[in-house]
Amino acid sequence: MARVLLNLPRSAAKGAVIEIRTLIMHPMESGFRPGMNGSILPRDIITRFRCSYNGEEVFRAELSPAIAANPFISFTTVATESGTLSFTWEGDNDFRQTETRDIAVT
Amino acid sequence: MTSSARAVLALALLVAGPAWAQGDAARGRAIVTNRQKGLCLLCHSGPFPEERFQGNLAPSLAGAGRRWTAAALRARITDSQGLNPGSIMPSYGAVQGLRDVAPAFRDKPILTEAEIEDVVAFLLTLDDE
Amino acid sequence: MRWLLLLLGMAAAQPRSGTQDMSRELQAMQADDSANPGMLWMQEGEALFQRREGLAGKACADCHASLAGVAARYPAWDPATAAPIDLAGRIQQCRAERQQAAPLPRESEPLLALTVFVARQSRGMALAPPADPRLAPARARGEALFRQRRGQLNLSCAQCHEERAGLRLGSALIPEGHANGYPQYRLEWQALGSLQRRLRNCMVGVRATAPAYGAAEYLELELFLAQRGAGLPVEAPAVRP
Amino acid sequence: MNRRPLLAGALLALTLRPAAATPEDEAAALRAFTGGAALREGRVALDIPPLVENGNTVPLKVTVQSPMTAADHCTAIALFNEKNPQPQVITARFGPRAGRAELATHMRLATSQKILAVAAMSDGSFWSTSAEVIVTLAACIES
Numbered sequence: 001m002a003r004v005l006l007n008l009p010r011s012a013a014k015g016a017v018i019e020i021r022t023l024i025m026h027p028m029e030s031g032f033r034p035g036m037n038g039s040i041l042p043r044d045i046i047t048r049f050r051c052s053y054n055g056e057e058v059f060r061a062e063l064s065p066a067i068a069a070n071p072f073i074s075f076t077t078v079a080t081e082s083g084t085l086s087f088t089w090e091g092d093n094d095f096r097q098t099e100t101r102d103i104a105v106t
Numbered sequence: 107m108t109s110s111a112r113a114v115l116a117l118a119l120l121v122a123g124p125a126w127a128q129g130d131a132a133r134g135r136a137i138v139t140n141r142q143k144g145l146c147l148l149c150h151s152g153p154f155p156e157e158r159f160q161g162n163l164a165p166s167l168a169g170a171g172r173r174w175t176a177a178a179l180r181a182r183i184t185d186s187q188g189l190n191p192g193s194i195m196p197s198y199g200a201v202q203g204l205r206d207v208a209p210a211f212r213d214k215p216i217l218t219e220a221e222i223e224d225v226v227a228f229l230l231t232l233d234d235e
Numbered sequence: 236m237r238w239l240l241l242l243l244g245m246a247a248a249q250p251r252s253g254t255q256d257m258s259r260e261l262q263a264m265q266a267d268d269s270a271n272p273g274m275l276w277m278q279e280g281e282a283l284f285q286r287r288e289g290l291a292g293k294a295c296a297d298c299h300a301s302l303a304g305v306a307a308r309y310p311a312w313d314p315a316t317a318a319p320i321d322l323a324g325r326i327q328q329c330r331a332e333r334q335q336a337a338p339l340p341r342e343s344e345p346l347l348a349l350t351v352f353v354a355r356q357s358r359g360m361a362l363a364p365p366a367d368p369r370l371a372p373a374r375a376r377g378e379a380l381f382r383q384r385r386g387q388l389n390l391s392c393a394q395c396h397e398e399r400a401g402l403r404l405g406s407a408l409i410p411e412g413h414a415n416g417y418p419q420y421r422l423e424w425q426a427l428g429s430l431q432r433r434l435r436n437c438m439v440g441v442r443a444t445a446p447a448y449g450a451a452e453y454l455e456l457e458l459f460l461a462q463r464g465a466g467l468p469v470e471a472p473a474v475r476p
Numbered sequence: 477m478n479r480r481p482l483l484a485g486a487l488l489a490l491t492l493r494p495a496a497a498t499p500e501d502e503a504a505a506l507r508a509f510t511g512g513a514a515l516r517e518g519r520v521a522l523d524i525p526p527l528v529e530n531g532n533t534v535p536l537k538v539t540v541q542s543p544m545t546a547a548d549h550c551t552a553i554a555l556f557n558e559k560n561p562q563p564q565v566i567t568a569r570f571g572p573r574a575g576r577a578e579l580a581t582h583m584r585l586a587t588s589q590k591i592l593a594v595a596a597m598s599d600g601s602f603w604s605t606s607a608e609v610i611v612t613l614a615a616c617i618e619s
Contacts, residue, residue, distance in 0.1 A: 003279050007269035017575030021269040027425070032561045058573045064564040066557060066584050068533040069425035070272040074580035078573050141405065141613070148405045159406030159613050163399055187389065196388045204389055206443045211387040260525040260535050270535070406612035407529070422530040476529035
């Protein structure tokens with residue numbers, strides 16, 4: 001499991017726009033870099049990121065080798081109702097990780 | 107080599123004029139601007155408009171050919187520290203007096219004699235301030 | 236002569252953290268725990284700190300509560316080995332003796348994680364190297380190493396990071412080279428790394444041999460650097476280019 | 477991992493080498509995003525440092541002026557570059573539930589170049605802005 005840092009409020013007023021900041025540990029090996037023996041290291045990157053709010057997708061991103069190692073992605077969403085936000089990263093070599101956070105909306 | 111013997115050698119380089127093979131200025135320019143080979147632009151700036159980032163640890167190379175003779179340039183490049191022990195400029199042609207040199211570079215000068223001649227030939231062309 | 240004046244000016248000045256030499260954007264990345272990639276290691280270190288390890292079945296947290304201020308005082312004198320010890324070495328030692336757990340090698344991810352977790356608890360506190368006289372000989376050797384020219388390029392640490400700090404090597408601003416941000420996230424590494432790794436960088440950069448991680452030379456340099464940067468705030472995990 | 481450091485090593489021992497994308501590559505990637513629609517200037521702000529000390533991690537933020545209502549919102553933000561091996565950087569898709577049309581990330585830059593940020597709107601229009609970024613050469617690197 002890759003280490004993940006998620007920053008978002010635990011609670012919010014209904015209708016408020018909340019900021020979500022995510023970091024995940026991943027080398028984002030670009031597929032363009034020569035290794036020690038001179039041959040190119042195979043690409044190993046995260047290609048997709050999704051955020052769902054109570055099951056409904058609210059944000060999605062397609063990543064390329066031009067995203068830095070240990071990808072940082074920050075975006076916003078409207079606090080509509082109490083429930084669960086789910087974050088999924090997918091990539092090369094069957095990489096797949098999902099994290100969830102609950103939010104209380106009042 | 108003792109430091110005084112080294113200074114004598116450096117001085118001899120300064121005034122001597124044995125038959126040095128003629129260097130190639132174009133090759134010399136390539137060495138000067140190559141940041142892994144000559145390393146010059148890490149410390150010096152110079153009239154190299156295509157080189158965006160040049161260091162400021164040492165004087166500009168502009169006008170070097172007007173300020174120095176070939177012998178003086180050769181001496182400074184070959185063994186700057188023989189002339190001035192406090193200089194941070196590496197002695198490009200000297201291997202004595204170094205310590206803890208990594209195995210890949212041990213007993214090898216930074217530039218060969220022929221490469222130094224190329225650099226000298228190039229620097230002599232820098233006559234504009 | 237301009238340089239001489241610059242040197243005289245710097246000698247009188249307070250130590251300057253590398254943070255002050257970075258762009259506004261990198262300073263912001265360092266200061267923002269939600270964007271500083273070093274915090275990924277911090278979080279891992281926090282988890283490792285709570286985990287029971289080794290034959291003793293103890294977690295770091297079973298003995299230690301707050302370790303605030305500890306990192307600011309390392310390297311310290313270790314009476315058991317009658318030698319200086321740095322924070323990573325102290326964690327290795329504690330792990331071997333108190334937890335009786337398998338050793339974590341220098342520069343390994345778990346050791347970096349634990350080290351940055353402890354170091355961060357001193358964030359903002361001034362580097363306060365101990366005055367213990369037993370450290371003095373090693374610290375003096377560290378200073379001598381700092382001033383010793385070495386490698387094919389025949390440069391000392393001091394020639395760049397003391398005498399020419401603030402000038403540009405190529406396009407790179409030469410920082411004073413203080414040790415207040417380690418372990419740090421170096422963009423060049425795309426990872427967290429220790430002060431020893433950074434020292435090794437410079438040694439190999441001047442085409443010199445570099446001692447193996449954990450060698451006495453590094454400890455001596457670390458001791459001198461702690462003294463040299465005394466008063467600077469701990470910034471771990473710092474972000475540096 | 478190769479940890480052999482060099483002074484003033486490679487032009488950039490960067491993670492992104494070697495050949496740069498061609499202008500045609502970038503145009504094709506842009507076309508794939510816009511479907512060939514014209515780009516208009518405005519409504520998009522790209523906050524990226526003009527001068528970066530290391531191209532491995534460059535923080536940036538894109539902000540699009542949009543009411544983000546069901547009837548009128550930004551549907552996507554895409555970033556393109558000129559001189560990395562591939563023209564794409566990131567494409568983010570969202571809708572009115574985002575509340576604000578914003579995206580922040582850390583990107584890689586193989587060398588000094590122009591970055592193009594494009595926003596797609598629910599009315600089918602595309603808006604853009606660009607920024608030049610100078611990447612300084614690292615003096616001491618681990619290659």
